[in-house]
Amino acid sequence: NAGVTQTPKFQVLKTGQSMTLQCAQDMNHNSMYWYRQDPGMGLRLIYYSASEGTTDKGEVPNGYNVSRLNKREFSLRLESAAPSQTSVYFCASSALRGTLHFGNGTRLTVT
Amino acid sequence: EDKVVQSPLSLVVHEGDTVTLNCSYEVTNFRSLLWYKQEKKAPTFLFMLTSSGIEKKSGRLSSILDKKELFSILNITATQTGDSAIYLCAVETSNSGNTPLVFGKGTRLSVIA
Numbered sequence: 001n002a003g004v005t006q007t008p009k010f011q012v013l014k015t016g017q018s019m020t021l022q023c024a025q026d027m028n029h030n031s032m033y034w035y036r037q038d039p040g041m042g043l044r045l046i047y048y049s050a051s052e053g054t055t056d057k058g059e060v061p062n063g064y065n066v067s068r069l070n071k072r073e074f075s076l077r078l079e080s081a082a083p084s085q086t087s088v089y090f091c092a093s094s095a096l097r098g099t100l101h102f103g104n105g106t107r108l109t110v111t
Numbered sequence: 112e113d114k115v116v117q118s119p120l121s122l123v124v125h126e127g128d129t130v131t132l133n134c135s136y137e138v139t140n141f142r143s144l145l146w147y148k149q150e151k152k153a154p155t156f157l158f159m160l161t162s163s164g165i166e167k168k169s170g171r172l173s174s175i176l177d178k179k180e181l182f183s184i185l186n187i188t189a190t191q192t193g194d195s196a197i198y199l200c201a202v203e204t205s206n207s208g209n210t211p212l213v214f215g216k217g218t219r220l221s222v223i224a
Contacts, residue, residue, distance in 0.1 A: 043154075
């Protein structure tokens with residue numbers, strides 16, 4: 001009964017380091033999303049993938065790249081981390097419309 | 112630009128109180144409005160509303176949509192400490208393909224004993 005699985009749960013990076021956040025879903029959903037959540041800012045969309053093979057920018061894509069590796073997996077990469085990218089990152093998936101299923105989040109700190 | 116505004120941003124109440132959380136929106140091609148509850152980790156789905164005036168209810172929680180005035184409310188009666196969470200409102204549009212949800216900033220509810 002996994003749903004949406006994100007790894008890692010916590011990460012500390014130094015400015016300039018790179019890393020990839022992994023996300024996998026086992027619900028056979030077409031669409032997957034990456035959000036970041038900062039205090040007082042709600043959930044802001046970074047990138048999304050409406051279906052396997054496609055990706056699109058969201059509200060705050062700068063400094064990030066994504067890969068929709070297959071239908072199950074959608075990764076988020078920070079090429080050169082900055083303190084402004086300190087945040088909690090959520091991956092989500094959905095079927096054709098509406099309800100999002102979220103992972104438990106990755107808490108990232110960039111020093 | 113699509114916009115979803117929630118109020119209040121934070122709220123502290125005592126156990127047993129009734130609370131009303133507000134969500135207004137300005138979007139093109141509205142399709143549905145959703146409410147999520149976020150405790151410590153992932154947001155979890157509460158309601159999806161598509162039609163005006165039809166109340167959705169689950170236990171002590173209920174929600175209604177007004178498509179003419181472009182808002183929704185989430186009511187919680189007889190609040191309990193377990194209701195303490197961030198409540199997120201999101202709007203789905205049908206602009207193109209599987210358009211992502213637009214979220215409000217959330218209302219942080221604290222219920223004290």
